[in-house]
Amino acid sequence: MYKTYEYELAGRTLKVDIGRVGKQANGCAFMHYGETTVLCTATASKKPRDGIDFFPCSVEYEEKFYSVGKMPGGFNKREGKPSENAILTSRVIDRPMRPLFPKDYRNDVTLNNLVLSVDPECRPELVAMIGTSIATTISDIPFDGPCAMTQIGIVDGEFVVNPSQEQWDRGDLKLTVASTGQKVIMIEAGANEIPEDKMLEAIYMAHDVNLKLIEFINGIVAECGREKHTYESAAVPEELMNEVMRIVPQDEMEKAVFTDDKQQRENNVAELTERINEALADREDLLPLVGDAVYQYEKKTVRKMILKDHKRPDGRQIEEIRPLAAEVDIIPRVHGSAMFTRGQTQICDICTLAPLSEAQRVEGLDPNVTKKRYLHQYNFPSYSVGETKVSRGPGRREIGHGALAERALLPVLPSEEEFPYSIRCVSETFESNGSTSMASTCASCMSLMAAGVPLKSMVAGISCGLVTGDTDDDYVVLTDIQGLEDFFGDMDFKVTGTTKGITAIQMDIKIHGLTRPIVEEAIRRTREARLFIMDNCMKKAIEEPRKEVGKYAPKIISMSIDPEKIGEVVGQRGKTINEIISRTGCQIDIEDDGSVSICGMDADQMASAKNMIETIVTEFTEGQILNGRVVSIKEFGAFIEFAPGKEGLVHISRIAKKRIGKVEDVLNLGDEVTVVCLGKDRMGRLSFSMKDVPGN
Numbered sequence: 001m002y003k004t005y006e007y008e009l010a011g012r013t014l015k016v017d018i019g020r021v022g023k024q025a026n027g028c029a030f031m032h033y034g035e036t037t038v039l040c041t042a043t044a045s046k047k048p049r050d051g052i053d054f055f056p057c058s059v060e061y062e063e064k065f066y067s068v069g070k071m072p073g074g075f076n077k078r079e080g081k082p083s084e085n086a087i088l089t090s091r092v093i094d095r096p097m098r099p100l101f102p103k104d105y106r107n108d109v110t111l112n113n114l115v116l117s118v119d120p121e122c123r124p125e126l127v128a129m130i131g132t133s134i135a136t137t138i139s140d141i142p143f144d145g146p147c148a149m150t151q152i153g154i155v156d157g158e159f160v161v162n163p164s165q166e167q168w169d170r171g172d173l174k175l176t177v178a179s180t181g182q183k184v185i186m187i188e189a190g191a192n193e194i195p196e197d198k199m200l201e202a203i204y205m206a207h208d209v210n211l212k213l214i215e216f217i218n219g220i221v222a223e224c225g226r227e228k229h230t231y232e233s234a235a236v237p238e239e240l241m242n243e244v245m246r247i248v249p250q251d252e253m254e255k256a257v258f259t260d261d262k263q264q265r266e267n268n269v270a271e272l273t274e275r276i277n278e279a280l281a282d283r284e285d286l287l288p289l290v291g292d293a294v295y296q297y298e299k300k301t302v303r304k305m306i307l308k309d310h311k312r313p314d315g316r317q318i319e320e321i322r323p324l325a326a327e328v329d330i331i332p333r334v335h336g337s338a339m340f341t342r343g344q345t346q347i348c349d350i351c352t353l354a355p356l357s358e359a360q361r362v363e364g365l366d367p368n369v370t371k372k373r374y375l376h377q378y379n380f381p382s383y384s385v386g387e388t389k390v391s392r393g394p395g396r397r398e399i400g401h402g403a404l405a406e407r408a409l410l411p412v413l414p415s416e417e418e419f420p421y422s423i424r425c426v427s428e429t430f431e432s433n434g435s436t437s438m439a440s441t442c443a444s445c446m447s448l449m450a451a452g453v454p455l456k457s458m459v460a461g462i463s464c465g466l467v468t469g470d471t472d473d474d475y476v477v478l479t480d481i482q483g484l485e486d487f488f489g490d491m492d493f494k495v496t497g498t499t500k501g502i503t504a505i506q507m508d509i510k511i512h513g514l515t516r517p518i519v520e521e522a523i524r525r526t527r528e529a530r531l532f533i534m535d536n537c538m539k540k541a542i543e544e545p546r547k548e549v550g551k552y553a554p555k556i557i558s559m560s561i562d563p564e565k566i567g568e569v570v571g572q573r574g575k576t577i578n579e580i581i582s583r584t585g586c587q588i589d590i591e592d593d594g595s596v597s598i599c600g601m602d603a604d605q606m607a608s609a610k611n612m613i614e615t616i617v618t619e620f621t622e623g624q625i626l627n628g629r630v631v632s633i634k635e636f637g638a639f640i641e642f643a644p645g646k647e648g649l650v651h652i653s654r655i656a657k658k659r660i661g662k663v664e665d666v667l668n669l670g671d672e673v674t675v676v677c678l679g680k681d682r683m684g685r686l687s688f689s690m691k692d693v694p695g696n
Contacts, residue, residue, distance in 0.1 A: 003224060007216045009033070010162040010209075012122060016134060018224045027139025027226070031131040035119035037067075040131030041112045044141045048106035048232060053292060055101060057109045059094040061086045061128055063365050067118045073363050083364050084399060089113075089125045091400050093132050096178035096186035099510050100144045104235040109141060118365050121164045126151050129178070134217055140226040144512065147185055148213040149178045150206040154194070159202060161209055169368040175199075175505075177206035181214050183513020187493075189505035190407040193457070196523050199502050203519065236293045240286045244293045247279045248272050253301045260314030262344055262433045262483065263386060269298060299488040306467045306485070307476055313484050314343075321462070321480045321529055326442070326541035328450040335553040336451025338541065340443035342533075343482060344433035349443035351451040352424045353553045355599040357589040359422040374413055375424045376406035378440055384429040401437040402427070405461075408441045408496035408504040409448070412456040419454055420558045420597050421549075434482035435463040437506075441496045442538060449542050452549035459503055460538060461496035462529040464522045465489040468511060477521050479529050491518075495526035499534075554587075556599045557606050563594040565617040571645050576616070579644035584609040615643035620686055624677040625693065630670060633663050640675060640688060648686035650675060657691045 002020035006013055015032040022028030025041040049056070063086050064079060065072045072079055082090070097111065113128035129149035137146040153163035153171035160167055168174060173194055178186035184207050191199065256268035273294050280286050305311045310318055322343030331337035336351035360372040378401040382389035394402075405427065413423070425447055427440035438461035445459045465481030468474065468490050478485055486492050490511045496504045502523075507514075514522075549555065561569065569590065570577050581588055586600035586609045596613060600606045615626070628640035628648075637651040650673075655666050667673070675688035 005216070005220050007213070009213065012162075014127075014130070016131075016220060018138065018220065025135070025139075026141050027135040027137070029131045029134040029138070031127045031134075033119070033127045034122035035117060036122040036124050036127050037116040038124055038127045038131055039112075039114040039116060040128060040135045041110075042132070042136040042139045042141055043110050043112070044139075044229075045108040048234070049108065052106045053234075055098070055103075055105055055109075056107075057094070057098055057101065057111070059090040059097070059111045059113075059132070061089040061093065061113045061115070061125070063115050065365075067115045067124070068365050068367070083362075084403065085125075085364055085366070087396050087399050088403055089128065091396060092125070092176060092186070092188050093129050095188075095508050096147050096149070097132060097136065097145075099185065099512060100147060100180070102142050102144075102231075104233040105142055105231055106234045107141075107231055111136065115365065120166065120367070123151070123162070123165055123168060124365065126162055126176075129176075130213070134220060137217060137221050138225045140229045142228045142231060145180070146214055146217040146221065147178050147180050148210040148217065149176060149186075150209040150213070151176050152202045152206050154202070159205060161205070165366055166368060169366070173199075173202060175202050175206065177203055177210065179207045179210035179214070180513045181211065181218075183515060184519060185509060185513045187505050187507040187519075189502070190410070191502050191504065192411045193498050193501040193503060195501040196527055199505070200520060200523065204516065234292075236289055236296055237286070240289055240293045241296065243280065243283075243286070244276055244290070244297055247276050248297070250301065253297060254305060257298055257302055257484070258305070258311070258313050258315070260343075265313070265484070266386075269294065302484060302488045303467050306478070306489075307469055307474070310476065312478065314482065316480075318476060319479045319525065319528075321532060322482070324533060324537040326446060326537045328446055328542045333552050335550055336447045336449075336453070338443050338446035338450055339430075340439050340446065340538075341431075342435075342439055342442075342480065344431055345436055345439050345482075346429075346431040347427050347436060347439040347443040348430055349425055349427045349440065349447040351444075351447040351453070352426075353451060353453075353549060354422045354424070355554065355556065355587055355589055356416060356420055356422055356597055357587070373416065373422050374406065374410060375422075376402050376409065376427070376440075376444060377424070378402035378405065378427045378429070378437070380429045380432065380436065384432040384436075401440065404437050404494065404504060404506050405440040405444055405496075408461055409444055409455075409459055411503045412459055412498065413448075414454045414456070417558070420556050421453075421554075423448070423453060432483070434484075434486055435480070435492070435494065437461070438463050438494055438496065441504075442533060446538055446542050449545040450550075451553065452546040454545045457498035457500065458534050458538060459496055459498055460530040460533045461494060461504070462526050462533065464491070464493045464495075464525050464529075466491035466493070466509070466514075466518065466522075472515050475518060477518065477525060479525050491522075493522040493526070495523060495530070497527065497530055499531065554599045554601060555603065555606060556597055557610055559596045559598070559610060559613065561590075561594045561596055561613065561617045563592065566590055566592075566594065568645070569596075569613055569616050576645040580609055580612050583644070584612075588613075612643040616646050620648075620677045622677055622679045625674065626677065626688070627672065627674050629672055630667050633667065633669060635662070638663050638667050640673060648675070648677075648688045649681070650688045650690055654678075654687075654689035654691055 017030035027042040152175040153160040154173040172192035174190040176188045325341040328338045339348045425444045441461035465478040492508045494506045584605040589597045628642040631641040632639040678687040
């Protein structure tokens with residue numbers, strides 16, 4: 001027997017089966033929302049692995065093509081590595097869940113979501129988010145839940161709770177909010193320059209829905225919840241903390257960590273750690289835990305100084321931004337480049353322009369998304385933080401940071417009609433000490449402008465941090481957090497936007513939620529900071545997009561033809577269009593709606609390609625003047641080619657004003673000639689004249 005629970009959520013029925021499947025997992029929820037079905041499980045190891053000094057939690061979101069009745073692409077016909085959407089969904093689920101596990105818990109935990117079927121009206125990502133919380137909360141895994149998630153869209157100016165896939169894709173807002181029973185714990189958003197007050201309204205609309213959903217989940221837990229299991233605590237023993245604080249007094253630790261140079265701070269702490277190890281050399285039971293103890297001591301010191309004295313490690317004021325610098329065109333020959341520096345965080349972004357045919361094809365569960373015209377990618381090499389590590393390609397963090405900067409700039413990009421290019425931006429992290437994703441947003445914006453992409457507005461981003469005390473009213477919000485404040489603080493609240501409003505939000509926290517005053521202050525601070533960055537840094541490097549693309553970027557001409565004429569331009573087996581490409585050296589792409597894109601580096605050759613296409617699709621009328629080339633000579637006349645695959649006959653009597661004995665007396669193969677159209681002959685062929693051209 002199994003139990004089924006139902007709840008009306010945003011006009012649709014959410015159904016949860018408990019005990020029906022996955023009985024060997026620690027917790028399992030078989031989720032149904034409309035006809036979307038997701039299996040959500042939570043599993044934990046019996047005990048921690050040896051040597052683990054962190055909480056090893058893994059969130060998986062598995063997209064199966066059978067869920068939408070599709071076969072996977074490629075030869076293998078099997079799902080491979082997770083898609084970008086799957087990775088980003090896993091990260092969104094992870095962020096509100098992770099803070100709710102005990103800080104001293106080290107058992108391996110896997111939260112798995114298997115998408116079994118997809119109803120376009122009910123997004124599977126949302127179902128997985130809710131199901132993960134239910135599966136973990138009813139399990140015996142220690143967890144201070146539940147939490148709930150709601151998505152808000154704006155369609156035709158109106159808020160929509162948990163929008164359909166089509167509404168989500170075309171709306172002006174893509175907001176996901178997670179809440180505990182009291183506070184907001186996670187925010188993720190992409191927005192079309194939404195004003196701050198409207199964004200706050202949407203956040204707390206979602207929060208209200210979450211609170212009701214949590215009541216529903218609590219009802220399930222009351223009936224099906226298991227007793228939480230005991231575990232080996234990884235907390236640092238109080239005895240060791242006392243010893244560490246005796247060996248290194250508080251004032252020495254403060255002196256060691258309070259410097260604006262990251263490497264100097266790390267060296268200072270390393271020296272103190274070495275002193276502690278030497279002092280405890282005879283305590284083999286404590287030595288393996290010294291690293292954790294120093295980390296906790298350093299964290300406690302930084303938090304105390306910020307919270308009580310409003311003193312930041314690098315000496316800045318609470319709302320002060322680190323020194324800024326920006327420049328463009330630092331890399332030769334590329335289509336656009338810019339570098340943005342904020343303190344010890346430095347990003348170089350390179351922009352590449354290409355024809356629309358080079359847009360990335362997307363294979364996923366969303367039928368509305370089949371290609372990506374704009375790509376933003378982010379790289380984080382080990383040298384940027386002074387470490388050595390073999391590069392094994394982008395991880396989830398790199399993909400997440402790239403997606404955030406991509407989301408930030410999408411609303412200000414020109415349409416394909418306005419700017420018929422595919423665009424790729426790559427942010428290379430040269431140096432990192434906090435919030436490289438926001439530096440990537442600033443650098444990418446300038447790089448696009450330098451490349452001649454006509455952005456609608458300038459976009460900047462900044463991150464705010466948080467240090468909290470014992471009560472909800474005891475907190476300090478920090479503008480522009482550096483790495484140490486991120487590691488030891490409670491929040492990383494990233495916001496990007498223009499002067500009009502917000503384009504993206506990503507909020508990570510390590511505590512059990514934020515009060516509304518904290519959220520409001522963080523949003524206010526990030527607006528002030530991003531306007532400051534634009535006015536005092538970015539605009540000094542480049543104030544507006546360049547009027548033209550650079551000399552090394554491909555040039556593109558756009559035109560439209562009658563879709564019924566596409567076959568004539570392409571020709572049999574592509575013969576005609578390949579001939580145009582061969583003659584002009586241009587790349588030519590034709591869409592099903594008749595949109596034609598001609599890409600090349602030589603303006604004359606591009607104009608020639610356009611002229612050929614126009615000639616092919618033209619319905620010639622009597623009196624029309626054309627230029628062509630002699631391609632065939634017969635006894636009765638010469639055939640003139642005006643464009644690949646487009647020919648007409650000049651009868652021998654129409655070649656010259658005087659009578660000629662044979663065509664070769666006047667014309668040779670390959671001659672360039674000017675003719676006038678006479679209409680069609682009895683056989684329906686185009687007929688032309690050389691002698692009747694005006695002026696001849």
